[in-house]
Amino acid sequence: MESLEQPVLVVREDRVRANIRRMVEKARANNLTLRPHVKTHQSPLVGEWMREEGIEAITVSSPRMGDRFSSAGWTDITVALPMQPGAADAYNAMAAAGTLQLITDSPEAVRSVDARLSEPVVCWIEADTGYHRTGLGVWDRERLIETACAIDDSAHFSLAGLLTHTGSSYACRDLRAMADLYEDTLNQLKALRTLLAERGFEDIQISIGDTPMCSQLDRLPGVDEIRPGNFVYYDLMMEDNGSCLERDIAVAVACPVIAKHPERNELIVHGGAVHLSKESLCYESGLLVFGKVADPEGDAWSASVPGAYVQDTSQEHGVIHADDTWIKGKALGDVVYILPVHACLTADMFDAFSVV
Amino acid sequence: MESLEQPVLVVREDRVRANIRRMVEKARANNLTLRPHVKTHQSPLVGEWMREEGIEAITVSSPRMGDRFSSAGWTDITVALPMQPGAADAYNAMAAAGTLQLITDSPEAVRSVDARLSEPVVCWIEADTGYHRTGLGVWDRERLIETACAIDDSAHFSLAGLLTHTGSSYACRDLRAMADLYEDTLNQLKALRTLLAERGFEDIQISIGDTPMCSQLDRLPGVDEIRPGNFVYYDLMMEDNGSCLERDIAVAVACPVIAKHPERNELIVHGGAVHLSKESLCYESGLLVFGKVADPEGDAWSASVPGAYVQDTSQEHGVIHADDTWIKGKALGDVVYILPVHACLTADMFDAFSVV
Numbered sequence: 001m002e003s004l005e006q007p008v009l010v011v012r013e014d015r016v017r018a019n020i021r022r023m024v025e026k027a028r029a030n031n032l033t034l035r036p037h038v039k040t041h042q043s044p045l046v047g048e049w050m051r052e053e054g055i056e057a058i059t060v061s062s063p064r065m066g067d068r069f070s071s072a073g074w075t076d077i078t079v080a081l082p083m084q085p086g087a088a089d090a091y092n093a094m095a096a097a098g099t100l101q102l103i104t105d106s107p108e109a110v111r112s113v114d115a116r117l118s119e120p121v122v123c124w125i126e127a128d129t130g131y132h133r134t135g136l137g138v139w140d141r142e143r144l145i146e147t148a149c150a151i152d153d154s155a156h157f158s159l160a161g162l163l164t165h166t167g168s169s170y171a172c173r174d175l176r177a178m179a180d181l182y183e184d185t186l187n188q189l190k191a192l193r194t195l196l197a198e199r200g201f202e203d204i205q206i207s208i209g210d211t212p213m214c215s216q217l218d219r220l221p222g223v224d225e226i227r228p229g230n231f232v233y234y235d236l237m238m239e240d241n242g243s244c245l246e247r248d249i250a251v252a253v254a255c256p257v258i259a260k261h262p263e264r265n266e267l268i269v270h271g272g273a274v275h276l277s278k279e280s281l282c283y284e285s286g287l288l289v290f291g292k293v294a295d296p297e298g299d300a301w302s303a304s305v306p307g308a309y310v311q312d313t314s315q316e317h318g319v320i321h322a323d324d325t326w327i328k329g330k331a332l333g334d335v336v337y338i339l340p341v342h343a344c345l346t347a348d349m350f351d352a353f354s355v356v
Numbered sequence: 357m358e359s360l361e362q363p364v365l366v367v368r369e370d371r372v373r374a375n376i377r378r379m380v381e382k383a384r385a386n387n388l389t390l391r392p393h394v395k396t397h398q399s400p401l402v403g404e405w406m407r408e409e410g411i412e413a414i415t416v417s418s419p420r421m422g423d424r425f426s427s428a429g430w431t432d433i434t435v436a437l438p439m440q441p442g443a444a445d446a447y448n449a450m451a452a453a454g455t456l457q458l459i460t461d462s463p464e465a466v467r468s469v470d471a472r473l474s475e476p477v478v479c480w481i482e483a484d485t486g487y488h489r490t491g492l493g494v495w496d497r498e499r500l501i502e503t504a505c506a507i508d509d510s511a512h513f514s515l516a517g518l519l520t521h522t523g524s525s526y527a528c529r530d531l532r533a534m535a536d537l538y539e540d541t542l543n544q545l546k547a548l549r550t551l552l553a554e555r556g557f558e559d560i561q562i563s564i565g566d567t568p569m570c571s572q573l574d575r576l577p578g579v580d581e582i583r584p585g586n587f588v589y590y591d592l593m594m595e596d597n598g599s600c601l602e603r604d605i606a607v608a609v610a611c612p613v614i615a616k617h618p619e620r621n622e623l624i625v626h627g628g629a630v631h632l633s634k635e636s637l638c639y640e641s642g643l644l645v646f647g648k649v650a651d652p653e654g655d656a657w658s659a660s661v662p663g664a665y666v667q668d669t670s671q672e673h674g675v676i677h678a679d680d681t682w683i684k685g686k687a688l689g690d691v692v693y694i695l696p697v698h699a700c701l702t703a704d705m706f707d708a709f710s711v712v
Contacts, residue, residue: 003442006420039671061672062626064362081626081672082614085689086359105615109688133673134615134624167670258438259461259490268490270418270437274704278634314523315395315700316417316437317489332465333441344671348630 001296001335001354004256007271009346009353010337011233012300015250016046019231020053023214030220035059035078037209037229040344043353044072046232059209059227063090070094077101080165080209080227082126082134083109088116095119103163105136107143107150114154123151124163124207129188130181131167138188141195148201161205161224162189162196169212170241178216186222215243235343236281236292251347252294252301252337254354255318260332262324271310271318271338277345278313287311291338293320299356301337310338357610357652357691357710363627364610365702365709366693367589368656371606372402375587376409379570386576391415391434393565393585396700399709400428402588415565415583419446426450433457436521436565436583438482438490439465444472451475459519461492463499463506470510479507480519480563485544486537487523494544497551504557517561517580518545518552525568526597534572542578571599591699592637592648607703608650608657608693610710611674616688618680627666627674627694633701634669643667647694649676655712657693666694 001008020036027034038047039061047058047069057076060066066079067090075098083091083102091113094100101122104110110123125147128135136143151157166185172178185208193204208220209227215238220226233251234244255271282288291310294301308322318338330336340346347353357364376392383390394403395417403414403425413432416422422435423446431454439447439458447469450456457478460466466479481503484491492499507513522541528534541564549560564576565583571594576582589607590600611627638644647666650657664678674694686692696702703709 005443005446006418062362082624082688084612084614084626086612087361090361106688112688132620133668133670133675137619256440256442258440263493264488268438270440273633273635273701277629278701279629312489314489315704319489332438332462332468345629345634348671 009350063087110150117156123157233343279342365706419443466506473512589699635698
């Protein structure tokens with residue numbers, strides 16, 4: 001890492017394993033299944049580390065990602081993207097190799113996918129408990145029952161339970177708000193479960209998943225499964241919302257310095273939107289950043305440099321604003337590390353990474 | 357395209373060739389070299405179309421991209437990212453296979469890269485004419501001469517001229533502002549050229565490059581070379597700033613419908629931040645969008661659906677706001693097309709594309 005031709009994604013194995021272990025212990029203490037979302041790393045190698053820490057089931061965000069992990073030997077996979085008939089071939093391949101779990105919020109999807117399935121598939125009904133992205137409205141009792149009946153009537157699906165993604169948790173600014181959101185989410189899902197029970201649908205499980213809630217709350221009563229993803233790497237968003245500390249962040253982009261402008265407090269690195277992504281974070285001060293900056297330390301990186309932030313990116317350039325003394329200490333070709341705003345999108349930019 | 361397992365990048369060859377041809381004709385009419393930037397498409401196939409339209413020299417934004425096009429047979433390549441010593445092996449490989457041109461704004465870079473070169477390399481001095489990303493300050497006469505002398509004293513470099521990226525052109529809202537920016541840029545570069553001539557540096561060429569300026573101005577007097585990139589595909593940013601019409605946009609992402617919520621005017625597609633990028637565009641109305649939406653038409657897409665926009669993305673989901681009648685006409689699995697905000701970043705998300 002002393003000299004780089006181009007930006008390199010660097011993963012700290014010790015931090016990844018510590019992050020995984022903490023979540024595994026929390027799942028055990030709460031007597032629930034941890035089915036982590038692998039969309040953050042998309043890496044069969046990190047998947048192996050998960051497996052070594054005792055994880056047996058995973059969540060993926062696309063049929064293609066599921067196919068990749070199925071090929072890597074995972075035999076219990078939930079595709080947490082609403083099922084659609086165009087992906088039926090991928091579903092059949094995964095279901096033939098293990099247990100495939102799909103999600104849906106509509107009887108039409110159940111019927112159209114069922115008609116194209118050749119294997120048994122487990123099905124979850126996705127409920128919208130307030131994030132309003134996908135999922136059946138919790139007020140829509142009629143559609144809930146219609147969807148459950150479509151699953152029941154299908155040739156290939158069996159109903160496992162109710163699933164939600166509590167994306168609103170990213171915006172919770174304190175533990176009390178998070179606990180309230182958890183309770184509200186759970187109450188909504190329990191009400192749906194009661195409705196299903198009244199129609200004879202028994203043993204309905206509850207699955208929730210998002211890193212802020214699963215990281216910040218110690219107790220997760222009443223749910224059967226959690227599906228956090230980002231916790232494996234963490235990032236500046238998660239540090240900002242209180243889900244991790246900076247020293248938990250397990251991934252950074254090593255970037256060579258390509259220009260120095262201490263006269264305007266700027267250091268330019270090769271490391272832009274195609275490496276970091278265009279995701280930004282607006283701090284409470286109003287400062288908009290695309291990454292924090294760290295120096296090399298040992299075979300990884302130091303604590304972030306105070307006041308140094310990536311404040312602009314173009315396709316290949318990253319513009320770091322920092323103290324001019326720090327900038328003057330850098331030579332062209334020197335390597336600095338960028339801690340990403342959103343690790344999932346940054347990791348997706350790279351075909352490979354370096355493990356330290 | 358009637359049924360998709362996952363999002364697909366679709367490129368319209370007729371539009372790409374028309375876009376290339378228009379720029380080739382403009383370059384000929386202005387008697388200057390067109391050295392298009394291939395960072396937009398990064399595709400050797402589109403490179404072949406460029407070659408068939410008469411283009412012989414290209415610009416790339418990273419050593420790795422240069423290496424890729426060098427391997428595809430291109431023998432006149434400018435790497436438009438400040439040179440740095442860590443990339444010397446890549447520079448040597450490209451220079452051994454053809455003419456390599458590098459850019460710099462510092463004598464330190466010239467000396468440290470020169471020490472690692474084994475092949476002759478052409479060098480451009482990058483000037484900052486107002487965009488303030490990289491480039492030597494035009495006020496810094498001393499550094500300009502020092503850099504030119506370092507090139508002259510080097511073992512491998514020969515000075516070609518002065519180069520700038522006029523990124524400010526993206527924000528020009530009318531032709532008069534664009535013409536003024538062009539004149540101002542050119543005057544700054546000419547002043548630097550005069551300074552160099554006074555020190556005995558002759559035959560200094562001038563290279564500018566950015567799609568808005570090269571698209572919008574018919575006459576480009578006084579420059580020797582232009583390096584636009586985005587014009588090959590165009591996108592919503594370029595439509596918005598007046599550099600193209602929607603019917604010139606040559607690239608879109610075909611996405612399957614995964615959920616319908618007409619009750620809140622939303623259609624959800626499989627097509628999110630890892631397909632479109634997180635680049636957004638804020639229209640004058642205040643509307644923030646991640647893409648326009650079009651229906652399938654023939655083997656490509658229709659004019660954009662009035663009032664339909666991607667207004668939010670997560671990793672794999674795209675949230676389209678649109679008229680509920682249009683939404684009700686879609687079935688799960690149906691394909692819609694998303695016109696990208698920033699084609700360079702969207703194209704970078706895909707390893708392959710479909711040509712129609």
